[in-house]
Amino acid sequence: MEARARLVLSMDNRGHARPINPWKGGVIMISPRYILFAFALMVSLGASMVEARDPALSDRTLIVGTKEAPPFAMKSADGTWTGISIDLWRQIATDLNLKYELRETDLKGLLDGVASGSLDVAVAALTITPEREEAFDFTHPFHATGLGIAMAWKAGNPWVAVLKRVFSPTFLKVVVTLSVLLLAVGMLVWWFERKTNPQQFGGGPAKGIGSAFWWSAVTMTTVGYGDKAPVSLAGRVVALIWMFGGIIMISGFTAAIASSLTVAQLESPVKGPGDLSKVRVGTITNSTAASYLRDKRIGYQTYQTAPEGLQAVAEGKIQALVYDAPLLRYLINQGFKGSLQVLPNTFLRQDYGIALPPRSALRETVNRVLLQKISEPAWQDTVYKYLGE
Structure with a gap:
C-alpha cells in the first residue's frame, strides 16, 4: 500500500501552528506572520499576471492619435512624425515594448477619440484642464508653458512715433515743468546777482531774468559757454547746487528721449492680456486659449490651425492671435520672422500631458x-533641440 504524506497542523499554548510529521512524530514551529507573507506574495504575483495579460500592454496594436502642433508634433513630407511629444512617446513605447499606429486627426478628433476609447492614446500639445479631466485621463505633465499673444511687428518710420510722443500731453507736461524749474533757478540767480553783477544780469527785470534763464539752461545741459557766471557768494551756492541737480535731470531727460527712439518700433495697442478687449483677436478652435477668451468675455475669431491664425495677423484681418506661446514662437521663427512677434510675457499656465481613455490600464x-524619461539629461537636450530653451 502506497504511503501518503500528510501535513497536520495543531496549535500550541503559545498560539503557533505546529505541523506534525506522522512518521517521526516531530513538530515544526511556523509563525502566523510567515503564512500572511506567503499569502500576500501570492496575491501580488496574481495581480502581475493579470496586468501582463492585459491586451493593451501585450499583443494589440495601439491606436495613437496626433495632430500637427509644431514643435511638439510635426509631420514631414514623407509622412514621418517628429517633435517633443512624439519623441517622448516613442521612448515610452520602446521601453514598454508597445506596438502602436499613429493616426492623424484634428484637435476635436483627439479629444473625442480618447473620451470614447476609439483612440488608445493622444499625443500632441494637449493642455491638462479640469474639463478634459472629467472626460478622459491624462498622464503626469511633461512640459509647462503658458498662453502667448502674437502681434504684427511695427516696421514703420520710428520718427513718426517719436513725434507722437514728443507732442503727447505727458511729454509736454514734462517740458513745461522743466521750463518752470529753469525759470525759478534763473530768477534766484538774478535776484542775487542783479546788483553785484549788473554787467551780466542787469538791465531791467525782463532782460536780467532772461539772461539768468539762459545761464540756467546752459548750466543744466553742461554746455558751459562761460559768457555768464554768478560772482556773489549766494549766487555761486545756487549755481553749485544747480550744477549737480542739472546733471541728474539731464540724464533722466536723455534716457526718456532714448526710450522713445528704441521702443517706437514696438509701439502696439496690446501690452498684455488686459488689452485684448480693445483689438480684434483670433485663436484656434477648441483650444485652451478659446476657453480663456470666452471666460473673459472677449470676442474672437477662430481658425483651424495656428499657421492660418498667424497669416490672418500678417494680413491685418486680426490684430492679435492668442495661443500656446511655444507653438507661436516656433511658427513665427519658421515662417513669419521679421513680420510678427510674440509678446515676452506669458499668462495662464498650461501643463502638457499625454491623453488616455478613462480608467486606461496604460x-x-x-x-x-x-x-523617468523627463528626469534624464537627454530630455533637456530634446527640449533644447526643438525650442532652444
Whole structure:
C-alpha cells in the first residue's frame, strides 16, 4: 500500500501552528506572520499576471492619435512624425515594448477619440484642464508653458512715433515743468546777482531774468559757454547746487528721449492680456486659449490651425492671435520672422500631458516611464533641440 504524506497542523499554548510529521512524530514551529507573507506574495504575483495579460500592454496594436502642433508634433513630407511629444512617446513605447499606429486627426478628433476609447492614446500639445479631466485621463505633465499673444511687428518710420510722443500731453507736461524749474533757478540767480553783477544780469527785470534763464539752461545741459557766471557768494551756492541737480535731470531727460527712439518700433495697442478687449483677436478652435477668451468675455475669431491664425495677423484681418506661446514662437521663427512677434510675457499656465481613455490600464505604467524619461539629461537636450530653451 502506497504511503501518503500528510501535513497536520495543531496549535500550541503559545498560539503557533505546529505541523506534525506522522512518521517521526516531530513538530515544526511556523509563525502566523510567515503564512500572511506567503499569502500576500501570492496575491501580488496574481495581480502581475493579470496586468501582463492585459491586451493593451501585450499583443494589440495601439491606436495613437496626433495632430500637427509644431514643435511638439510635426509631420514631414514623407509622412514621418517628429517633435517633443512624439519623441517622448516613442521612448515610452520602446521601453514598454508597445506596438502602436499613429493616426492623424484634428484637435476635436483627439479629444473625442480618447473620451470614447476609439483612440488608445493622444499625443500632441494637449493642455491638462479640469474639463478634459472629467472626460478622459491624462498622464503626469511633461512640459509647462503658458498662453502667448502674437502681434504684427511695427516696421514703420520710428520718427513718426517719436513725434507722437514728443507732442503727447505727458511729454509736454514734462517740458513745461522743466521750463518752470529753469525759470525759478534763473530768477534766484538774478535776484542775487542783479546788483553785484549788473554787467551780466542787469538791465531791467525782463532782460536780467532772461539772461539768468539762459545761464540756467546752459548750466543744466553742461554746455558751459562761460559768457555768464554768478560772482556773489549766494549766487555761486545756487549755481553749485544747480550744477549737480542739472546733471541728474539731464540724464533722466536723455534716457526718456532714448526710450522713445528704441521702443517706437514696438509701439502696439496690446501690452498684455488686459488689452485684448480693445483689438480684434483670433485663436484656434477648441483650444485652451478659446476657453480663456470666452471666460473673459472677449470676442474672437477662430481658425483651424495656428499657421492660418498667424497669416490672418500678417494680413491685418486680426490684430492679435492668442495661443500656446511655444507653438507661436516656433511658427513665427519658421515662417513669419521679421513680420510678427510674440509678446515676452506669458499668462495662464498650461501643463502638457499625454491623453488616455478613462480608467486606461496604460496610465500607471506609462506614468512611471514618463517620469523617468523627463528626469534624464537627454530630455533637456530634446527640449533644447526643438525650442532652444
